[in-house]
Amino acid sequence: MSLEMVMTVFVFFITMLVIFWRPGGMNEAWPASIGALIILLTGAVSRGDIVDIINKIGGASIAIIATIVMAVILESFGFFHWAAAKLANLAKGSGYRLYWYIQLLCFLMTLLFNNDGSILITTPILILLLKNLRLKTYQQIPYLLSGALIATASSAPIGVSNIVNLIALKIVDMSLYMHTAMMFVPATLGLLFMSWLMFIVIKKKLPKRLPASLYDIEDLFFEKNFHPLKTTLSFETKKKRTKFMMKLLLFVFMVRCLLFVASYLSIPIELVAVLGSFILLLWRWYHLRTNPVDILKKTPWHILIFAFSMYVIIYGLHNAGLTDTLVKICEPIVNEGLFYSTFIMGGLVSVLSNFFNNHPALMIGTITLTEMGLDSITLKTIYLANIIGSDMGSLLLPIGTLASLIWLHILRENKIKVKWKDYLSVSLIVIPLTTIVTLFLLFCWVQIIFF
Numbered sequence: 001m002s003l004e005m006v007m008t009v010f011v012f013f014i015t016m017l018v019i020f021w022r023p024g025g026m027n028e029a030w031p032a033s034i035g036a037l038i039i040l041l042t043g044a045v046s047r048g049d050i051v052d053i054i055n056k057i058g059g060a061s062i063a064i065i066a067t068i069v070m071a072v073i074l075e076s077f078g079f080f081h082w083a084a085a086k087l088a089n090l091a092k093g094s095g096y097r098l099y100w101y102i103q104l105l106c107f108l109m110t111l112l113f114n115n116d117g118s119i120l121i122t123t124p125i126l127i128l129l130l131k132n133l134r135l136k137t138y139q140q141i142p143y144l145l146s147g148a149l150i151a152t153a154s155s156a157p158i159g160v161s162n163i164v165n166l167i168a169l170k171i172v173d174m175s176l177y178m179h180t181a182m183m184f185v186p187a188t189l190g191l192l193f194m195s196w197l198m199f200i201v202i203k204k205k206l207p208k209r210l211p212a213s214l215y216d217i218e219d220l221f222f223e224k225n226f227h228p229l230k231t232t233l234s235f236e237t238k239k240k241r242t243k244f245m246m247k248l249l250l251f252v253f254m255v256r257c258l259l260f261v262a263s264y265l266s267i268p269i270e271l272v273a274v275l276g277s278f279i280l281l282l283w284r285w286y287h288l289r290t291n292p293v294d295i296l297k298k299t300p301w302h303i304l305i306f307a308f309s310m311y312v313i314i315y316g317l318h319n320a321g322l323t324d325t326l327v328k329i330c331e332p333i334v335n336e337g338l339f340y341s342t343f344i345m346g347g348l349v350s351v352l353s354n355f356f357n358n359h360p361a362l363m364i365g366t367i368t369l370t371e372m373g374l375d376s377i378t379l380k381t382i383y384l385a386n387i388i389g390s391d392m393g394s395l396l397l398p399i400g401t402l403a404s405l406i407w408l409h410i411l412r413e414n415k416i417k418v419k420w421k422d423y424l425s426v427s428l429i430v431i432p433l434t435t436i437v438t439l440f441l442l443f444c445w446v447q448i449i450f451f
Contacts, residue, residue, distance in 0.1 A: 005320035008044050011035050012313055016356050020399045025412075028405060029302035032309035044316035053311045059270040060166030061304045063259070064114055066273035067160075070252055071117040072298045073280050076288065080121070082245050084129040088210070095207035096199075099143065102126065103195045106147045110154035112252050114161045115391075115403040116303065118151040123410045134211050141422055142202040144411070149395055149430070150195060152403045156187040156391040156438070160259050160269065163307055164359050165387060168366040172383050176263035183384050186445045190392065190438030197430050251280065306402065307359070314363045326368040334372060338381060339443055345369075346385035346439045350393025354400045362390040381446050385439055393435040398423050 015035030019028045039045055045053075074080075087105065091098035105125070110118035126147055130140040155162035159169050159179040169179060255276030259269045281292055317323070330348075334341045345365070352361035365386045369379055394400035398408060398420070411418055 002320065004042070004044060005317075005322065007042060008039060008313075008316045008320045009322075011038050012317060012356075012360070015313060016360070019357065019405075022405075025409070027302050028402065029305040029309065032306050032313070036309035036312035039313055039316040042316075044319055045312055046319075049315050049319070050312070053308065053315060056170050057167050057307050057311055059268055060163055060170065061307055062270040063160065063166060063273040064116070064163040065299060065301070065304060066270065066277040067113050068117040068120065068303075069277040069295055069299055070255075070280055071113050071121050072295055073277075073284050074121070074248060074252075075124075075298075076284060076290065076294070077245070077248060079245060079248065080125045080128060082241060084125050084132070086242075087125070087129055088133060091210060093210050095210050096203070098210060099146065099199060099202075099206055100195075102143055102147045103150050106151035107154045107191065110151050110161050111158065112249070112256055114163065115152050115155035115401070116163070116300070116406060118154070118161075119148065119403045119407050119410070120300075122147055122151050123407055127410075127414050127416065135207065137416060139205070139207055140416065141418055142205045142426075144416070145418065145423060145426055146195075146198045146202060148404065148407045149198065149427070150191065152395060152401055152407075153194060153392045153434070154191055155403075156190070156387055157184045159183075159387075160256070162391060163303065164362050164390065167307070167311070168362055168383065168387070171366045171370060172379060174380055174383070176260050176269065178380065179384070180260065182380065182446060182449070183387070183442070186438060186441035187388070189441050190388070190434055193437050194392075194430060194434040197433060198426060201426055201429055248280075251283075252276075300406075303402070310359045311363060314360055314367070317364065318367055323364065323368045323371055326364070327371045330368060331372055334374065334378070334382065338378060338446075341378075341382055342385040342443045343436070343439050345382050346389040346393065346435065349386045349389030350396070350435055353390050353394030354397045357399065358390040358394040358401045361394070362386055365390075377446070377450055381442070384442055388435060388438050388442060392438060393431060396427050396431045398427075 012035070015031050018026070018031035022028065040050075083105065087098065087101050090101050102122075106118060106122045109121050113121065123144070126144055127140075130143060135143075155165060157180070159165045159174075159176050165179075169176070255272065258272045258276070261267075262269045262272045281295065284290060285292065330345065333344045336344075349358075349361050349365045352364070366383060369383055369386070372379075374382070391401075395404065398404050398418075408418070
């Protein structure tokens with residue numbers, strides 16, 4: 001191993017250690033950017049590489065940030081409070097029914113936005129809901145944990161629901177349309193299996209009956225909890241409020257559909273995402289007359305810095321010869337056949353994601369695949385197996401994804417402590433089985449549509 005590779009690997013390990021440790025609540029963008037700066041100073045990444053990195057992650061990053069902006073705008077309309085009230089009313093006092101509605105909410109929010117945006121939306125909604133239901137902390141944790149797991153894993157069915165998925169799509173030259181055609185069915189079935197399995201695991205911890213709360217009177221709850229500043233928006237009845245919120249969701253859904261149309265027509269999807277966010281911002285200004293400056297403050301811009309910095313570090317590893325080494329190790333596996341390689345490569349990325357986070361794991365795995373000279377179908381299938389490992393298998397530990405780190409941060413801010421034993425009591429059973437089942441479903445689906 002060369003000195004350059006030793007240095008680059010050392011920087012990578014130290015960077016990941018600080019990201020997981022987060023001393024003093026440090027934002028993950030800081031250690032990532034410092035690590036990237038060291039890599040640049042060593043000369044492991046050239047100026048040409050920087051241009052290539054910007055080309056690969058620029059559009060994906062803009063699309064994800066624009067989508068998160070939509071989520072922030074929804075909050076200012078009172079969507080969080082409305083959704084929390086609706087969840088409790090739909091549950092009709094049943095703790096079991098509430099579980100399934102939470103699963104549905106988290107799945108849909110990830111499809112409409114992305115996994116990071118979904119965590120930023122659903123976690124505050126669930127905290128608001130569970131506290132108003134006056135559930136004790138140990139009763140809240142199963143709902144919060146299962147919701148976070150399904151919200152993060154739900155980025156698998158469509159590529160646009162995860163920034164690292166979007167970046168990887170660019171590397172393998174795969175359209176959103178093709179990703180969805182090959183992945184939506186097996187990944188969604190895998191998510192249904194995951195929800196069912198989680199319910200079996202945590203059923204005894206869920207309250208059968210929910211205590212009465214302010215949610216029994218939705219209008220009273222909304223008026224008491226939602227007070228946007230300088231607002232001209234008013235809801236005379238629950239029906240009008242629901243109608244308005246459904247219009248917002250319908251608009252977001254239309255923008256989401258247009259992303260696929262744009263991908264099919266080879267139009268940059270970030271243009272559609274930015275336009276959708278801008279229209280929604282104008283809509284907010286028309287109703288609330290609020291200054292858009294608050295959006296700039298609430299948008300997690302650090303995600304751009306994190307993605308760029310991690311990619312610089314990964315490029316450094318690639319240039320130092322890591323991917324060449326991985327190609328030599330993985331080529332015999334891939335040559336064993338599609339069935340075998342789907343499970344092994346998906347499992348490998350799962351392991352790497354839990355140790356090093358799914359961003360670098362998927363990036364390394366994807367770059368390695370492109371160096372093997374695989375035919376189109378084999379490349380795309382194994383890439384999607386890597387996605388399953390990155391989006392689902394990475395959830396074995398609470399440090400495997402950026403979305404999980406964001407979730408833990410939100411819980412800490414709300415003084416809710418989830419112990420590792422609480423997390424592992426669910427993930428050690430659910431995640432490995434879900435990953436295996438979904439990989440098997442992917443292989444079967446590919447056989448149906450291509451062979």
